[in-house]
Amino acid sequence: MEVTRQRFRKLDGIIDDLHDTFKSWESDGALSPQLDPDTIQLMKLAVHEWIANLVQHADFEGRDPDITLEVFPNDRSLRCVIHDNSTGFEPSRHLLRRMRELEPLPERGMGLLMLNAATEYFEYSRSKNGPHKLEFSVSSDLDPWLNIPF
């Protein structure tokens, strides 16, 4: 199983860089050929939501951002790991709050919910000195669903 990795050192332009990276990986065949295109798209969406969260809300305390994305293709699923050197936050607490407070046709607050819905699981580990780590997987064997009130 080959790991595909990309490091980002600035937030300015990171979304364009991220999607350029996805394009490059797909054209190089770096992602598993067994995966259907929709599953790859779900992975891209989940990563995008997390990076968007970092761009909008993370505190790097004046340090240069250091964000690494690793993708591990595995048969009909993709496991992703994103390290970052921000001060971190507690996604599970935010997720529960978002779930409780979700209004019909919400304008904001769907990012973590979308990440959660798109993935088989996601885990976030905090450490005092090392980088923070988000890990999740997406699978071709699921039909994920985010229940938004309409």
Added chain:
Amino acid sequence: MQATAMNFFVEPVTHDTAVIRIGKALDFRNAAEFKTTAQDQVHAGVRNFILDFTDTGILDSTGLGSVFSLYRQVSPLSGQVVFASVSRPVQVVVQLTRTYKVFRQFPTVDAARDAIR
């Protein structure tokens, strides 16, 4: 065709219907511009919006939220928001969120125009 804010082009269809061409992304970076563009049209009397997603590679949660906002604005005015020429990245978000229950979809902008007239 009239250029408004960054990334968005508005094409009037009738006095109360317009096509907004979304461009390559509708996400947290330009959702506010989308809202401004749409709101200007609502103030000018537009009630029906055809969102053209032909070239759209990115639709994220904030982008979808801005479309919800438009829908909330026009639905009490008997207006509608429909999706046309939905790209795969957009379709994945539509499927994940089941928003096809709210926004009718058409294979082309012309088909949406014909249905709304």
